[in-house]
Amino acid sequence: MKYTEKNNTIILKELDSFNIEQILECGQCFRFEKIDNMKYEIIAYGKILNIEQSSNGVKLYPCNENEFKNIWYNYFDLERDYSHVKETITKNDDVMKKACEFAPGIRILNQEPWECLISFIISQNNRIPMIKQVIKNISKMYGNEIENERYMFPTVDELRVSDISGLEKCKSGFRAKYILDAVEKVGSGKIDLENLKNFDTNKIKEELLDIKGVGPKVSDCILLFSFGRCEVFPTDVWIKRIMEHFYFNEETTSIPKIHEKAKMKFGKYAGFAQQYLFHYARTILKK
């Protein structure tokens, strides 16, 4: 990958395994709007970022070199060699080959832990368009306006003024009480998300599971999407279905068995495998 900067715009070239549509629409992230074909607006790390991809490369704006190095380089996981990841997980695996060919431009974003935690609490028993709407509502009601009706996701302290009825007005439904429990535990310092980074995966998971509304799947999403633990294999209904269909040839299987198989087949890259599979499954199994 090479980049140049001019007029507060970063242009990325010779970028391998990068398709902004696949990256954003594959279900890992909720804070973006499609502006046009291969043209999106993202809100993350307190910034609004426009991103536009064409055969000439990927344009990021407004963005200077400092912001690119300090935020977006890591956000888009640009350090990682995704060809190597795909080579590894597709070895002797025709299903994974198809999943990777279906969306070879997926990358796992590195998202902010607090926003990720609340987002995936909201995700339970919900649909992606609805999840996006609830997060947008919460940001508008409790977060700072960056500019022009674009709002930051509220900090823990900003959400401490919220209550059940406010969060229900944001359409969070029965998850409002879960959000409040997360606010209480993180806001009081009982759980220190920044400090958790340094702990091993099982320890982080144990801490996250202490929050009401956070179970095995939600905690795995946070581990994968915010703590860079790419060996975890978040298993939702779609992953369960496609694993049962292609890897077990059975109607039903238990989640521990799925995790066991994922670890055996994909090892330390199971998280990537999960994301290729998720996006693939949602398109082909959705009759």
Next chain:
DNA sequence: ATCCAGGATCTCC
């Protein structure tokens, strides 16, 4: 109208 969604919890045995 009934079913279901990037699940977790509570209740029952």
Next chain:
DNA sequence: GGAGATCATGGA
């Protein structure tokens, strides 16, 4: 410790 109902909300 495993199966089953329940949880808001809205789109199909």
